[in-house]
Amino acid sequence: MSPPAARRALVVGTGLIGGSIGRALRRSGWHVTGRDADESRVRRALELGAIDASGDGLDAALVVVATPAGQAAAVACHVLAEEGRNPDVVVTDVSGVKVPVVEAVRDPRFVGGHPMAGSEQSGIDGADPDLFVGATWVLTPTVETDAAAYTLVSTVVTELGAEVVALSPTDHDRLVAVVSHVPHLVAATLMNAAAEGAEADGALLRLAAGGFRDMTRVAAGQPTIWPDICAENADAIVAGLDRLLVDLGELRDKVARADRSGLLEVLGRASTARRELPSRATRPDRLAELRAPIPDREGMLAEFTGLAGDLGVNIYDLTIAHSAEGPRGVLTLLVASEDAARLRKAIEERGHSCTVIELS
Amino acid sequence: MSPPAARRALVVGTGLIGGSIGRALRRSGWHVTGRDADESRVRRALELGAIDASGDGLDAALVVVATPAGQAAAVACHVLAEEGRNPDVVVTDVSGVKVPVVEAVRDPRFVGGHPMAGSEQSGIDGADPDLFVGATWVLTPTVETDAAAYTLVSTVVTELGAEVVALSPTDHDRLVAVVSHVPHLVAATLMNAAAEGAEADGALLRLAAGGFRDMTRVAAGQPTIWPDICAENADAIVAGLDRLLVDLGELRDKVARADRSGLLEVLGRASTARRELPSRATRPDRLAELRAPIPDREGMLAEFTGLAGDLGVNIYDLTIAHSAEGPRGVLTLLVASEDAARLRKAIEERGHSCTVIELS
Numbered sequence: 001m002s003p004p005a006a007r008r009a010l011v012v013g014t015g016l017i018g019g020s021i022g023r024a025l026r027r028s029g030w031h032v033t034g035r036d037a038d039e040s041r042v043r044r045a046l047e048l049g050a051i052d053a054s055g056d057g058l059d060a061a062l063v064v065v066a067t068p069a070g071q072a073a074a075v076a077c078h079v080l081a082e083e084g085r086n087p088d089v090v091v092t093d094v095s096g097v098k099v100p101v102v103e104a105v106r107d108p109r110f111v112g113g114h115p116m117a118g119s120e121q122s123g124i125d126g127a128d129p130d131l132f133v134g135a136t137w138v139l140t141p142t143v144e145t146d147a148a149a150y151t152l153v154s155t156v157v158t159e160l161g162a163e164v165v166a167l168s169p170t171d172h173d174r175l176v177a178v179v180s181h182v183p184h185l186v187a188a189t190l191m192n193a194a195a196e197g198a199e200a201d202g203a204l205l206r207l208a209a210g211g212f213r214d215m216t217r218v219a220a221g222q223p224t225i226w227p228d229i230c231a232e233n234a235d236a237i238v239a240g241l242d243r244l245l246v247d248l249g250e251l252r253d254k255v256a257r258a259d260r261s262g263l264l265e266v267l268g269r270a271s272t273a274r275r276e277l278p279s280r281a282t283r284p285d286r287l288a289e290l291r292a293p294i295p296d297r298e299g300m301l302a303e304f305t306g307l308a309g310d311l312g313v314n315i316y317d318l319t320i321a322h323s324a325e326g327p328r329g330v331l332t333l334l335v336a337s338e339d340a341a342r343l344r345k346a347i348e349e350r351g352h353s354c355t356v357i358e359l360s
Numbered sequence: 361m362s363p364p365a366a367r368r369a370l371v372v373g374t375g376l377i378g379g380s381i382g383r384a385l386r387r388s389g390w391h392v393t394g395r396d397a398d399e400s401r402v403r404r405a406l407e408l409g410a411i412d413a414s415g416d417g418l419d420a421a422l423v424v425v426a427t428p429a430g431q432a433a434a435v436a437c438h439v440l441a442e443e444g445r446n447p448d449v450v451v452t453d454v455s456g457v458k459v460p461v462v463e464a465v466r467d468p469r470f471v472g473g474h475p476m477a478g479s480e481q482s483g484i485d486g487a488d489p490d491l492f493v494g495a496t497w498v499l500t501p502t503v504e505t506d507a508a509a510y511t512l513v514s515t516v517v518t519e520l521g522a523e524v525v526a527l528s529p530t531d532h533d534r535l536v537a538v539v540s541h542v543p544h545l546v547a548a549t550l551m552n553a554a555a556e557g558a559e560a561d562g563a564l565l566r567l568a569a570g571g572f573r574d575m576t577r578v579a580a581g582q583p584t585i586w587p588d589i590c591a592e593n594a595d596a597i598v599a600g601l602d603r604l605l606v607d608l609g610e611l612r613d614k615v616a617r618a619d620r621s622g623l624l625e626v627l628g629r630a631s632t633a634r635r636e637l638p639s640r641a642t643r644p645d646r647l648a649e650l651r652a653p654i655p656d657r658e659g660m661l662a663e664f665t666g667l668a669g670d671l672g673v674n675i676y677d678l679t680i681a682h683s684a685e686g687p688r689g690v691l692t693l694l695v696a697s698e699d700a701a702r703l704r705k706a707i708e709e710r711g712h713s714c715t716v717i718e719l720s
Contacts, residue, residue, distance in 0.1 A: 116567060116569040117569065117570070135569065136566050136567055136569060138567065163566075165563055165566050165567065167563055171561065171563070172567075175557070175561060175563060175564045175567050176567060178553060178554055178557050178564065179554055179564060179565075179567050179568045179569070179572045180567070180569065180571060180572060182550070183550055183571060183572055183575045184571065185608075185611055185615075185627075186546060186550065186575070186608065187571075187575060187630070188611075188626060188627050188629075188630035188631075189604065189607045189608055189611060189626075189630070190542070190543055190546065190604070191630040191633050191634050191637075192607070192626065192629055192630050192633065193538060193600075193603060193604065193607060194538055194539055194633070195629070195630075195633035197535070197538050201531065201535060201669075201670070201672070202669075202670075202671060202672015202673075203525055203527055203531070203535060203669050203672055204535045204538065204539060205539075205637060205638060206496050206523075206525050206638070206672075206674065207476060207496055207498065207525065207532075207535050207536060207539050207540070208539045208637060209476040209477065209495065209496060209539070209540065210477070211540060211543060211544065211547075211577070211578040212539045212540060212543055213637065214574045214575065214577050214578065215543045215546070215547060215574065215575050215578065216630075216634050216637070217571070217574050217634070218571040218574065218575065219627075219630040219631060219633075219634045220631055220634035220635050221631065222631070223624055223627035223628040223630070223631045224624065226623055226624065226627045227620035227621075227623045227624050230614075230615045230618070230620075230623050231618050231620065234615055234616065234618065237615050238612060238615055238616050240553075241608060241611070241612040241615065242612065243553060244549065244550070244553065244608065245605060245608060245609060245612065247549045247552070247553060248545075248546065248549055248601060248604065248605060248608075249605060251545055251548075251549060251601070252598060252601040252602065252605065254590075255545075255590045255594055255597050255598055255601065256594065256598050258590070258591050258594065260587035260590075260591065261587075263586055263587045263590050264583055264584065264586065264587050266548060266549075266552065267545075267548050267579075267583035267586045268583040269548075269552055269555070270547070270548035270549070270551040270552050270555075270576075270579040270583070271548075271579060271580055271581065271582070271583045273551050273552065273554070273555035273579075274551050274576050274577070274579045274580035275580050277551075277565060277568060277573065277576070278565060278566070309561075309562075309563050310561070310562075311562060312561070312562015312563055312566075313562075314566065
């Protein structure tokens with residue numbers, strides 16, 4: 001007896017991320033079909049138990065596109081239009097830049113995604129079902145996204161142990177430039193400068209202690225993904241690098257003129273901010289449910305997730321119950337108790353009524 | 361019965377590093393006296409077992425100056441001139457910039473040191489006798505350094521589990537600017553940019569995944585040490601930042617003009633270099649002993665350690681046996697077998713004879 005189609009998934013691209021998602025889905029009871037442009041990788045995924053079968057998974061309820069970023073949009077479009085495909089299929093992807101893929105696909109059944117979990121491993125052999133536990137997984141619904149599609153992807157991401165953060169594709173791309181893309185380029189630059197210095201003086205790398213190792217760790221990653229990322233997120237990356245060049249230039253001048261109080265201010269601010277940096281996302285102890293009757297129309301989902309995102313409020317679960325009697329529904333949002341009041345206020349300011357139920 | 365003076369040490373400054381050295385020395389059988397400008401820290405060091413006693417330790421064979429860097433030279437000079445002090449005392453310090461200290465002290469009994477082990481902890485309560493195990497510990501002998509003083513400090517550092525790297529003070533300061541000071545300033549700058557971005561968009565720090573956390577970890581450290589470091593090593597830090605500004609500017613232009621092959625080249629080079637970065641120093645399996653009869657005169661020690669440093673050869677042990685019959689001695693160096701031949705060649709090129717004994 002095969003599992004119901006509702007728990008059948010297709011993973012396209014069985015590399016490190018696709019393989020990890022496959023293993024995690026299978027552990028949660030999903031039946032996972034895999035396919036990959038490289039047949040040998042599908043065979044290896046089967047051997048490693050990352051997928052149940054190879055094939056097209058036409059009856060799958062969920063398709064995860066985990067190909068290289070440059071192919072994600074084309075693969076998602078192909079899957080959505082595929083002959084014989086379940087018409088209710090929901091498709092998501094894992095690429096690190098969201099605007100190009102979301103704009104290219106533009107389908108209510110597509111929800112852009114970006115699991116913010118990396119690994120120094122690469123390839124299917126490094127696949128790890130725990131890769132996403134405690135990680136942030138961004139979803140980028142738009143005004144066109146179907147609420148049921150968003151709910152399915154969000155529920156699955158939560159099943160995999162990750163915490164969903166909903167952002168617009170544009171906000172996502174701007175923010176990851178600051179916390180991921182620019183830092184990666186800086187790590188590579190620091191590593192290259194040290195490697196060149198080491199050619200002149202063999203002792204240099206023996207002095208590279210824990211701090212240097214930490215700072216350059218990401219630079220060890222697969223370099224081939226970066227030309228795509230830099231091309232797709234060029235504007236935000238260039239803006240981030242320009243900002244960094246200004247900041248570093250000012251700091252250089254503070255060092256050159258021995259501006260002790262200026263240096264202490266910069267380093268003190270950074271020390272405080274780093275100590276306050278939240279550790280891996282964990283679900284808060286106390287949760288509250290917000291319920292708002294809303295017009296059941298296109299764009300409402302993006303409006304509410306965007307509102308929460310702007311307030312820095314994380315949504316742990318989201319459902320929309322459609323009314324049988326007309327074009328209205330009830331939106332239910334699960335958030336941390338401490339965030340409930342201000343999100344309610346913002347929802348009310350937009351003209352909706354909203355009730356808060358504290359969960360024990 | 362108190363231990364012989366040869367195994368008595370004084371630690372001046374009982375903070376994180378001084379306390380960790382105290383605990384490690386005691387574990388190796390040393391009697392450790394501690395003193396600190398702040399009496400309460402000495403009491404706490406006693407309570408925690410980081411020292412055996414508080415006091416001036418006038419009979420100590422070894423004094424470790426572990427005060428803040430700005431005071432290290434003055435404290436070392438004071439100790440060396442102290443009334444009633446053992447005249448054969450050997451003094452070392454732990455400050456992160458070596459030229460100012462070494463130039464200010466200029467005493468054959470002083471050996472500059474820099475343990476390259478950090479901790480996000482600070483203060484005596486974070487003291488850890490294992491802090492230095494596997495770490496690199498730079499010593500900076502000069503032409504004035506007494507060989508017996510160097511041998512004592514080098515032996516003690518090895519007892520604490522660290523690996524000695526001998527460098528000139530100038531080389532040390534130039535190299536740590538590249539692998540430690542500039543990266544630290546960059547980490548602080550990245551953290552500040554992210555913290556400011558987070559004020560505008562609360563979701564930003566939720567996207568700060570492992571890579572960002574790794575890159576900014578050092579920025580959490582005590583900010584108060586940095587004005588001293590930046591002042592004392594200003595030239596090398598400014599040079600390193602200028603180099604970084606040029607490199608980052610070039611990379612920014614590659615992103616802006618979508619130079620895919622140029623980006624792949626930069627990131628590929630960094631990835632290879634990072635994967636090849638040696639992990640924490642460990643003693644090689646096969647060692648060889650080099651013996652060279654040398655003129656027993658000032659500066660020979662620095663000549664040989666500098667020679668090894670220039671070749672990237674690590675010296676695991678070094679002794680000088682003085683001849684009873686005249687101004688000659690025998691220098692013995694312990695190095696990795698694979699490094700023995702080229703160090704021997706370099707020693708011979710300087711006009712000394714040299715024999716290599718492979719140790720099993």
